[in-house]
Amino acid sequence: MVSLLHRLHKALHRHYEGVMALSSSPHAPYWLGVVSATESIFFPIPPDVMLVPMCLAQPKKAMLYAMIATLTSTIGGVLGYVIGLLFYTELALPLMTFYGLHDGLATFQEYYATYGIAIIVIGGFTILPYKIITLSAGAALFPLPSFVVASLLSRGARFFLVALLTAYASPRLRPFIERHLDTLFFLAIALVFLIIALMMTL
Numbered sequence: 001m002v003s004l005l006h007r008l009h010k011a012l013h014r015h016y017e018g019v020m021a022l023s024s025s026p027h028a029p030y031w032l033g034v035v036s037a038t039e040s041i042f043f044p045i046p047p048d049v050m051l052v053p054m055c056l057a058q059p060k061k062a063m064l065y066a067m068i069a070t071l072t073s074t075i076g077g078v079l080g081y082v083i084g085l086l087f088y089t090e091l092a093l094p095l096m097t098f099y100g101l102h103d104g105l106a107t108f109q110e111y112y113a114t115y116g117i118a119i120i121v122i123g124g125f126t127i128l129p130y131k132i133i134t135l136s137a138g139a140a141l142f143p144l145p146s147f148v149v150a151s152l153l154s155r156g157a158r159f160f161l162v163a164l165l166t167a168y169a170s171p172r173l174r175p176f177i178e179r180h181l182d183t184l185f186f187l188a189i190a191l192v193f194l195i196i197a198l199m200m201t202l
Contacts, residue, residue, distance in 0.1 A: 028054055032065060033072040040076030040134050041083065042095050047073060048162055055166035062167035069159040074151045077124075077134040081147055084138025092135040107132075109140050117150050124154025 036047040123133035
């Protein structure tokens with residue numbers, strides 16, 4: 001057991017060092033854009049997973065990275081909207097079913113009736129799966145201009161907040177992460193399972 005934990009510890013730190021190296025590479029902004037755009041449609045990993053280490057590695061470029069994440073996430077959101085609008089049965093519904101969210105459209109319509117455009121803002125800012133918002137908004141014929149504005153505002157608020165906090169805390173946060181990487185990893189795994197459990201109850 002001790003040997004297994006030791007190997008896991010070494011593997012985590014090798015992975016962390018690899019991520020930090022990737023975050024400092026000239027190609028990192030392009031990969032951030034790809035992750036941000038595809039996460040709005042089908043990719044399960046949120047852009048924050050790349051944005052945070054990139055801001056840790058290059059704090060002076062944090063605002064640029066936040067802008068890239070905001071714009072590409074919104075562009076991906078528009079593509080998700082179009083898929084929901086034109087290909088709901090063929091593409092959007094299978095994607096929702098794959099993530100265990102086959103009732104996503106009905107839930108979106110119910111929330112939209114109650115909260116209006118605020119549901120787009122809430123979905124874009126919080127840890128709710130944004131892809132469900134984008135696909136459902138198109139299927140529900142949500143006004144596209146309002147969707148784009150709400151997406152820019154909510155995704156921008158989230159990514160700029162994450163980038164600002166990470167860049168500001170970088171001198172203290174990076175040593176903290178490196179000291180407590182194992183604990184943070186297990187907390188992250190627990191959070192993922194909690195989110196999945198919450199999604200299954202929607």
